[in-house]
């Protein structure tokens with residue numbers, strides 16, 4: 067099993083001809099989650115051939131323009147496309163005020179329900195949960211209230227060994243309990259341990275998204291072994307003073323965090339416009355953390371437990 071992550075924008079601050087501001091689309095367990103929504107996000111979604119109607123949840127990390135100025139446009143397009151499904155937006159409380167004002171002054175009465183879920187950046191909290199996925203927000207350290215997001219597949223069912231069903235004559239009605247990890251008791255009262263009837267489930271995957279943040283040592287209290295960690299790397303070590311001042315991170319610091327939280331792989335992004343060649347970020351991070359990937363506009367990553375591959379959606 068795998069999940070797909072499409073980078074829609076990997077730049078910071080202002081859009082350039084090569085880099086859109088931050089937005090990512092995560093497809094996990096058939097669910098589409100849009101993470102941040104910088105200017106131009108809807109055009110990038112179009113190029114990535116994303117069905118707009120599949121997006122029911124949008125997560126905004128903080129209220130710097132490069133992370134949410136694309137939102138009213140996208141919400142408005144959903145409206146013009148006569149969407150009927152509710153849209154859920156998770157973000158800082160002030161985002162609701164801003165959206166309400168925008169739609170009030172433009173005299174827009176949305177044709178679909180918009181549910182707003184305010185986030186807080188004091189402690190880790192569960193903000194979404196369904197049968198297969200749970201999502202947490204957790205505090206980051208930036209010049210304005212900012213949260214990261216952790217997307218986590220729930221523990222999967224155990225795999226039943228087919229031969230054992232025949233061997234013991236297990237009834238269909240007992241199978242779900244066995245898949246859930248319960249032992250089985252035969253009609254004659256014989257106790258069979260679950261381990262004898264099943265094999266371990268596929269590992270649950272996770273994606274941790276750390277948008278704008280200064281180096282934050284305490285992240286390891288909230289993140290434990292994510293399959294993939296996205297961590298901003300706005301600057302290189304040479305510009306560490308600037309990173310500290312603007313509450314951003316260097317590539318080296320992102321690599322240290324990846325090691326600290328025991329991530330399997332690290333994805334870098336949110337590059338400052340001063341760096342034309344993004345390979346320098348990988349060069350700086352690689353000696354500290356071995357599995358490093360670089361975000362790039364319209365690059366789609368396929369993430370499984372054992373591997374990460376990517377393809378360019380521009381091609």
Ligand SMILES: [Zn+2]
Nearest residue numbers: 078079132278
């Ligand atoms: Zn930013």
Ligand SMILES: [Zn+2]
Nearest residue numbers: 128130208278
């Ligand atoms: Zn920011």
